[in-house]
Amino acid sequence: MARLEQSLKQSEEFIAEAAHRVRTPLATVRSYAEATLQRVQKQENRDALRSMMRAIDESSRAAGQLLDHAMVTFRAENLEREDIDLDGLLCELVQRMSPVAEMRDVALHLESAGPAIIHGDAVLLQNAFRNLIDNALKYAPIETTITIRVQKTPRISVDVIDQGRGFVPDEMDKLAGRFVRGGDTGDHIGSGLGLTIAQDVAHAHDGTMILSNRSEGGACVTLLF
Ligand SMILES: Nc1ncnc2c1ncn2[C@@H]1O[C@H](COP(=O)(O)OP(=O)(O)OP(=O)(O)O)[C@@H](O)[C@H]1O
Ligand SMILES: [Mg+2]
Numbered sequence: 001m002a003r004l005e006q007s008l009k010q011s012e013e014f015i016a017e018a019a020h021r022v023r024t025p026l027a028t029v030r031s032y033a034e035a036t037l038q039r040v041q042k043q044e045n046r047d048a049l050r051s052m053m054r055a056i057d058e059s060s061r062a063a064g065q066l067l068d069h070a071m072v073t074f075r076a077e078n079l080e081r082e083d084i085d086l087d088g089l090l091c092e093l094v095q096r097m098s099p100v101a102e103m104r105d106v107a108l109h110l111e112s113a114g115p116a117i118i119h120g121d122a123v124l125l126q127n128a129f130r131n132l133i134d135n136a137l138k139y140a141p142i143e144t145t146i147t148i149r150v151q152k153t154p155r156i157s158v159d160v161i162d163q164g165r166g167f168v169p170d171e172m173d174k175l176a177g178r179f180v181r182g183g184d185t186g187d188h189i190g191s192g193l194g195l196t197i198a199q200d201v202a203h204a205h206d207g208t209m210i211l212s213n214r215s216e217g218g219a220c221v222t223l224l225f
Helices: 002-039 043-077 086-103 122-139 194-204
Strands: 082-085 107-111 117-120 145-151 157-161 208-213 219-224
Touching: 002 043, 043 122, 043 194, 082 086, 082 122, 086 107, 086 122, 086 145, 117 122, 122 145, 122 157, 122 194, 122 219, 194 208, 194 219
Parallel strands: 107 145
Antiparallel strands: 082 117, 145 157, 157 219, 208 219
16 A cells, blocks of 8 residues: 555656646746747737747647646546545635636636535546636636536535536537537637546546536536536
8 A cells, every 4th residue: 555655646746747847948938939029020920929829828738738637547546535525625726716717807606505525536626626617717708707506415516607608519428528629719728628637537436527508508517426
């Protein structure tokens, strides 16, 4: 057990270190590109720099999501379960994500039903919900509300509900696939791994992920435990 624990810790440290080593130089290149954009006047050069910044943002996002996905796969195979209060975990996550939501004038509203205890891995669960809230922030318009609803009956479930355009119905059964993105993502940067991560985390906890559109508009992603 001690050897297994040591090997788990080393792999996780490796993943975190890898993420850091890929993203740090990308952040440096991005800041150079941004500073150069301030000095460059010619339109075609400005366009080239903007494309470069977008490609850097895409690489950085892809590196982060790939390494998160690796971490989730790894932890899911070696699941260390403990009693976790989903309500408390979500409350903390909502607080942590509020600054980003505020920048978009989006309200994050946690609708709780008191402590909801599941036997699971807090790191994985946080990662799954972060991806779902991140999607709601990305694909729903500014000045709207994202509701995170925790229910305890008949089973413990969490809905992440937004007021955006919802999922394209024809695409819904494919979106949880690896690297799959919707056809209407517009300018939003992404690598098509967020829903894969959330679904893998649900499965690791013997749960399921359900995508739906609400009749009043907006997307709803449910993790059912
Ligand atoms: N809340 C939402 N409203 C509308 N469409 C959504 C929503 N969440 C996800 N989608 C659609 O599902 C697709 C897959 O989502 P997923 O989170 O897996 O990837 P992504 O957001 O494109 O990239 P990333 O890996 O960076 O999260 C998105 O590209 C988008 O088309
Ligand atoms: Mg996403």
